[in-house]
Amino acid sequence: MTDWRSIFGHPQPYDEQVDGIETAIETARDGGYTVVEGACGTGKTMIALTAGIDLVRDPNTDYERVFVLTSVKQQLRQFEDDLETINENLPDDWNPVSGLTLVGKADVCPYNRAGAGGIDDGNVYDRCESLRERTRDLTGEGGETTAGTLTARARQQQTGLADSGATGATGRFLETAGETAAYPPEMSTYSDGGAVGAETEYCPFYAQYLEDLPDEEDDDPAEAVPFDFTATGMLTPDDLVARSVRHGTCPHSVMGAALGHVEVVIGNYYHAFDPTTTTAFTGALLDDSTFVVCDEAHMLEPRVRDLVSDGVADQTLRDAETELSRVLQPIRFEREGREAQGGSKTADADLVRGELEDSDVSFEELSRTLEFVRDLREELDRRVTAHLDRNHRGWQSNLTELSDAEIPLRDPQEPAVDDLTEWAADAGYSDAVWVRAEDVGAVVERVLNEAEDEDRTRAAPAVGRVLGEWYRRDHTDYFREIELERTWDETEPADSWRRAYTARLALHNCVPSDAIGDRLAAFGGGILMSATLEPVAAFTEVTGLDYLADEKDRPVVERRYGLHFPEENRESFAVAAPKYTYDNRGRPGETNPTRTHYADAAAKVARLPGNVLVGMPSYAEAEWIAGALEDRIEKPVLLDSASDDETTQSLKSDFFAGEGKVLVTSLRGTLTEGVDYSGDRLSAAVVCGVPIVNTSSPRTTAVRRAYDDAFGDGFEYALTIPAVRKARQAVGRVIRSAEDVGVRVLLDERYARDSWDSVREYLPDDGEFQPVSPDMLEVGLDRFRSRRS
Numbered sequence: 001m002t003d004w005r006s007i008f009g010h011p012q013p014y015d016e017q018v019d020g021i022e023t024a025i026e027t028a029r030d031g032g033y034t035v036v037e038g039a040c041g042t043g044k045t046m047i048a049l050t051a052g053i054d055l056v057r058d059p060n061t062d063y064e065r066v067f068v069l070t071s072v073k074q075q076l077r078q079f080e081d082d083l084e085t086i087n088e089n090l091p092d093d094w095n096p097v098s099g100l101t102l103v104g105k106a107d108v109c110p111y112n113r114a115g116a117g118g119i120d121d122g123n124v125y126d127r128c129e130s131l132r133e134r135t136r137d138l139t140g141e142g143g144e145t146t147a148g149t150l151t152a153r154a155r156q157q158q159t160g161l162a163d164s165g166a167t168g169a170t171g172r173f174l175e176t177a178g179e180t181a182a183y184p185p186e187m188s189t190y191s192d193g194g195a196v197g198a199e200t201e202y203c204p205f206y207a208q209y210l211e212d213l214p215d216e217e218d219d220d221p222a223e224a225v226p227f228d229f230t231a232t233g234m235l236t237p238d239d240l241v242a243r244s245v246r247h248g249t250c251p252h253s254v255m256g257a258a259l260g261h262v263e264v265v266i267g268n269y270y271h272a273f274d275p276t277t278t279t280a281f282t283g284a285l286l287d288d289s290t291f292v293v294c295d296e297a298h299m300l301e302p303r304v305r306d307l308v309s310d311g312v313a314d315q316t317l318r319d320a321e322t323e324l325s326r327v328l329q330p331i332r333f334e335r336e337g338r339e340a341q342g343g344s345k346t347a348d349a350d351l352v353r354g355e356l357e358d359s360d361v362s363f364e365e366l367s368r369t370l371e372f373v374r375d376l377r378e379e380l381d382r383r384v385t386a387h388l389d390r391n392h393r394g395w396q397s398n399l400t401e402l403s404d405a406e407i408p409l410r411d412p413q414e415p416a417v418d419d420l421t422e423w424a425a426d427a428g429y430s431d432a433v434w435v436r437a438e439d440v441g442a443v444v445e446r447v448l449n450e451a452e453d454e455d456r457t458r459a460a461p462a463v464g465r466v467l468g469e470w471y472r473r474d475h476t477d478y479f480r481e482i483e484l485e486r487t488w489d490e491t492e493p494a495d496s497w498r499r500a501y502t503a504r505l506a507l508h509n510c511v512p513s514d515a516i517g518d519r520l521a522a523f524g525g526g527i528l529m530s531a532t533l534e535p536v537a538a539f540t541e542v543t544g545l546d547y548l549a550d551e552k553d554r555p556v557v558e559r560r561y562g563l564h565f566p567e568e569n570r571e572s573f574a575v576a577a578p579k580y581t582y583d584n585r586g587r588p589g590e591t592n593p594t595r596t597h598y599a600d601a602a603a604k605v606a607r608l609p610g611n612v613l614v615g616m617p618s619y620a621e622a623e624w625i626a627g628a629l630e631d632r633i634e635k636p637v638l639l640d641s642a643s644d645d646e647t648t649q650s651l652k653s654d655f656f657a658g659e660g661k662v663l664v665t666s667l668r669g670t671l672t673e674g675v676d677y678s679g680d681r682l683s684a685a686v687v688c689g690v691p692i693v694n695t696s697s698p699r700t701t702a703v704r705r706a707y708d709d710a711f712g713d714g715f716e717y718a719l720t721i722p723a724v725r726k727a728r729q730a731v732g733r734v735i736r737s738a739e740d741v742g743v744r745v746l747l748d749e750r751y752a753r754d755s756w757d758s759v760r761e762y763l764p765d766d767g768e769f770q771p772v773s774p775d776m777l778e779v780g781l782d783r784f785r786s787r788r789s
Contacts, residue, residue, distance in 0.1 A: 004054040006094070008101050009046060010086035015048075016561040017043050019570040023557055024051035026215035028291055028525035029061065032555030033545060035297075035536055036529040039563035039764075040736050044529045045075070045082045045295070051527065052291040053097055057261050063291050063524055068266040070295035071303055076101065079266050079295070080234055087233045089524065096233040100258055101280070102267035103237045108251040110205060110241065113176040116185035128252075128758045131187075131203040133449075138190055138202055139210055145190065147211035151248060152618070154188040154204035177242040181205075191717035197733055205250040212249060221257040224249070229258045237295035238596030260284045269300070271520055274307045286519070292526035296674065298533055298725045300690045301512060306473050308515045309404045311506040312466040314498070319459035320441070324370040327352055327447045331363060333477065340484035353445055354487070357639070361436070361443045369440045370423070372433050373463060379423055380505065383407060383482060384497050399500040407482040415476040415709075420505070476709060479508045479702035508699055510706035517544020521552060531732055532725040534762055541711055562766050566740045571784040572731075573762070574769040575777050576752035577601055580617070580689030597774055598688050598747060599628035604778050605745050606633050608785070610683030615667040615730040617691040625688065626664040640665035647666050667691040673729045678736035684724070684743040685731045688758055692723040692748050727751075741788060743781065 004021055005013075013021070016038065024034040026046065038044045052066030068079050080101060087096040105128050105148030111117035112124045115286040119127050139147045174181040183582060189199040212224035222229075226247035229235055235243075235258075246253040259265055259282070271282045278286060294300055328350040330349040387407045388395045395402060409418035424434070448458060472482065484502040486499075492499035509515065520526070520543075533539045536558050540546050549556040577597045578584055606612045608631055614629070616622040619642055626639040638655055640648065640663065648670055655663045660683070665671045668691065693700055700719070707714035727746060734742035746752075750759045763769050772780055 005383065006048050006091055007086060007097075008050045009052050009082060009671075013046075014043060014564070016564070017047050018031070019042075020047040020559055020561070021051045021054075021717075023600040024048070024527045025054055027555050027557045028052075028055055028063070028527075030314045030555050032557065033520065033548065034527045034557050034559060035533065035540060035545065036527060036559045036561070037531065037533040037536060038559075039530060039531055040556055040732060041563065041565055042447050042561045045078050046085075048293040048295070048527050048529065049079065049082055050087060052248040052293060053263065055291050058577045062289055064286065064289040065262065065291070066261075066264045066293060067272070067285050067290045068264065068293045068522070069269050069272050070266075071269055071299045072296050074676060075295050075573045075604070077092065079264075080236055083234045083264055083266075094563070096231060097264060098232065099229045099234040099260040099264035099266065100229070100240070100262045101235070102255065102259065102265060102271055105252050108255065110176050110181060110239050110245055110251065111185075111187070113241065114174050114185060116174055117187040120316065124302070130456055132206050135202040135210065138200060139207065141561075147747065148370060150188070150190060151204050151211060152204055153190065154183045154207070155248075157184055157188065167639045174244060174245075177238050179242045179245040181245050182248045203250070205244070205248060206253060209250040209253040216285050222261050225254050225258050230261060231447035234244050234264075235262070237528075255712070256281060269303045269307065273304045273515065278789070286522050288522070288524040292520070292523040292524050294526065294532055297528040297539070297543075298530040298729075299673075300516060300528065301515075302722065303639060304516050304658060305509055308509045308512055309507060310466050310469050311504050312463050314377065314380055314503040315507075316459045316462055317505075318371055319382070320444075320463040321370065321373045321377065323444050323458055323460045324366060324373065324440075327444050328363075328366055328370060333408050335551050344619060348451070351451060354448075355443055355447050358445050359439065361396040361439050365436055365440055366443070368429075368433055369437055369464075372437070374430075375427060376388075376420075376424075380482065380503060384484065384501070384503055387482075388497060395497070396495040399497075402484075402486065402497075402500050404486050405484040405641055405696045408698035408702075409480040409482065410475070412479065412698045413705050414596050414677060417475055418480040419603075420480065432490075434467050437467040439579050440464055444609040448749070463561075464506065464782050466505070469503075473507060473509075477511045477514075477706055479510055479706070481506050481508070481698055490781050499694055503613065506699075508702065510703045510709050511542075511546040513547070513710065514544050515544075517547045521548055521554075523773075525554075527614075532765065534730040535558075535721065538711075538717055538721055542707075542717060562764060563735065563768075565735055565740070568787070569738075569741045570744065570768075571780065572768045572770065573777060573780055574746045574751040574763070575601060575774055576748050576749040576771060577774050579750060579757075586717055588620045594626075595628070599625060599632065601745075601747055601774055601777055602686050602688060603629055604781060605684050605686040605743065606635060606637075606662045608684045608743060608781065611655060611677075611681060611686040612660070612662045613672070613677070613682055613730065614662060614664045615672050615685065615691075615727070615734060616664065617667060617689050619666045619669070621688070622664045622666050629662055629664070636661045638663045640669055640671055642666075667726045667730055668693075672726070672733065675733060676736065677733040680739060682742060685734050686745040686747060687727045687730050688747045690720070690723050690748055691726045692719045695719065714789055720759060721762060724759045728763070743784060745777070 004025065015117050020036055028032045034042060049066065056064040056066060070076050078626060083097060083099045090096065104119050106112050106124045109119060109124055109128060111119040112121065137143060138145055138150065143442055172184050174183055174185045183204045187201050189201050211219060211226055212226060214223045226249055227243050234714065240255060241251045246252050265285060270277045272286065312774050331352055334349045392402060410416050411757045441460035444460035445458040482504045484501045487502045489499050497531045540556060545556045548554045578594045586592055602614055602625060614625060616625055623639060626637050630637050638651060639653055652671065655661055667687065703718045704714035707718040711717045731744035731746065732743050746769060749755055752762060
């Protein structure tokens with residue numbers, strides 16, 4: 001038996017931490033889950049790590065690892081930091097706790113990181129798979145050479161460059177993560193000395209990994225890791241790259257070989273819930289020897305809903321149509337007595353026949369699938385055109401004015417077979433065409449990869465998978481629609497909707513509780529935690545935990561820990577302003593009493609000394625109130641918009657620098673969750689309205705209806721509760737430590753008063769958010785300022 005206090009990384013735990021750790025350990029010993037709502041400062045990451053590591057190191061349990069899942073990069077780094085703190089304070093005679101952070105190929109590929117070898121973020125996945133395949137072909141059974149020879153050739157090429165005395169020769173070494181590789185930045189090539197130009201690109205890093213693999217297939221691939229990763233403590237992605245590059249081996253392959261052997265694995269929800277990722281990479285972690293930690297668990301339901309939904313774009317359908325045609329062409333030409341055009345990459349007839357004979361797919365099925373995909377694209381085009389004709393007269397001459405749209409394929413409020421499925425049946429396409437499309441796609445992929453001697457991502461398998469899922473999934477929990485996303489493609493005709501839109505056939509999982517519950521059931525136990533889980537009873541329903549408790553007889557234990565920082569350092573108001581709904585406020589830019597109330601109240605908060613965050617239900621509303629505040633206050637007003645991560649990070653840096661400012665953003669953006677505003681970075685936050693998503697969206701309507709069927713009140717479970725959690729996350733940015741001082745304001749009478757649509761019951765039950773009228777808000781702010789001065 002280990003003593004968890006020897007693992008805990010600080011001298012003295014809080015009372016809440018003692019309770020949380022001991023509850024999590026005891027519950028997990030019985031195969032259960034602990035659900036923790038803990039305010040900032042509870043030390044949730046340390047609770048989870050301490051409990052999990054204690055279970056892993058206890059020889060009387062079956063736990064072998066802790067698997068941390070988080071949706072926020074800052075929280076990922078917090079787990080890394082806390083594990084390092086644990087290791088720094090372990091008893092001297094204890095081995096350090098090994099840890100590994102999982103990231104994608106783009107983050108660890110030496111060529112991509114160095115901007116070398118013709119690899120970048122856009123092609124790293126396809127290029128990696130292609131290079132790996134070529135490297136295996138060169139070195140595998142019947143290959144032309146060995147892995148050791150390939151790495152030696154790459155090193156010799158590098159040495160030759162350095163010895164040449166050419167100006168700048170030292171710059172020919174690939175450098176990343178503070179290390180210099182033994183290979184040049186150009187991709188290495190292998191030639192057997194035969195015909196001119198018969199050179200094959202390969203990856204020397206992957207070749208070195210293959211060289212280091214044990215000879216016997218049954219041996220552990222971890223033997224190929226060139227350093228003792230079980231004794232290094234926390235291995236961050238930069239550490240992993242540095243150590244791997246130093247040895248000349250592939251960091252991503254090393255990560256895959258090591259992940260099953262470390263005591264703490266840190267990743268994101270993809271690593272546990274995305275079917276593609278779990279099949280290809282993390283499947284070995286998904287069993288009862290794993291103690292799972294779901295951090296930021298209020299995001300578990302929406303994130304998993306996205307991961308277990310599916311879809312296929314019009315462009316992908318077009319590519320699949322082309323691929324199917326290329327595979328069918330040689331046999332058709334042969335039957336017609338014709339030859340394929342010279343220089344064509346089309347496979348030959350013998351190759352196609354051979355692949356068909358090795359599978360249970362027939363030539364007729366290939367032909368029928370091609371017809372189906374072609375007709376499906378035509379039907380998609382017809383439906384999009386009809387939608388635009390109905391809703392945007394003259395749209396061909398106003399393509400730039402079109403906005404994102406949804407075209408439902410059934411009534412969102414009435415579960416029924418979708419229109420596209422009925423169209424296919426009327427067109428004569430049987431169930432078998434849907435079901436067999438995935439097998440057909442797999443054959444197409446094998447034929448083309450062999451014909452072109454290039455292993456890359458093909459469209460046909462993806463299309464086949466989605467068509468199969470479209471047929472198999474029910475019509476109550478799954479909603480089917482066409483999504484239109486604004487884009488711009490000059491290569492499309494000037495009067496085509498494809499110039500303005502990317503269209504996608506979407507299959508939405510409306511109720512992901514089964515998917516979440518089934519996955520959680522695979523683990524031995526764990527902890528789910530967030531600062532905003534209330535009402536916890538609803539959380540356990542929508543995440544399938546009730547199913548585990550009721551049907552699997554696995555305990556689910558709840559704990560709530562409030563904010564324990566000094567109360568005199570904060571003030572919290574729920575302001576009874578008129579409801580901030582569309583009916584009350586109208587469109588952004590319209591002048592009415594409700595908008596005036598909100599602009600005036602937000603300005604009162606914004607005038608407080610220091611930085612102030614203003615959260616709005618949408619980016620359009622954020623733009624409106626930013627303009628209103630600029631007219632009312634003297635502080636600089638920064639406006640966030642839907643943009644890339646680099647732009648958002650720059651805006652955040654501007655906000656933190658210099659004198660006090662106001663930052664206005666959408667509550668559905670990235671600046672209201674998972675961002676560290678500790679210290680003097682934020683003195684106040686104000687949320688305007690209850691940020692319920694667009695209820696007119698067909699998808700939202702379908703989710704609400706499905707939640708009605710599953711949980712009884714779809715509006716509450718699918719819309720209201722998630723919206724209040726968003727608001728609480730935003731105001732929760734203010735007080736992050738015992739030294740922080742600030743004001744938290746929720747503007748909307750639904751936060752302040754009990755009524756038929758009140759959300760006050762979803763706020764913490766400690767009564768901190770004092771109900772006040774709009775005219776008393778300034779009095780309360782002045783009183784707090786006076787008390788702190």
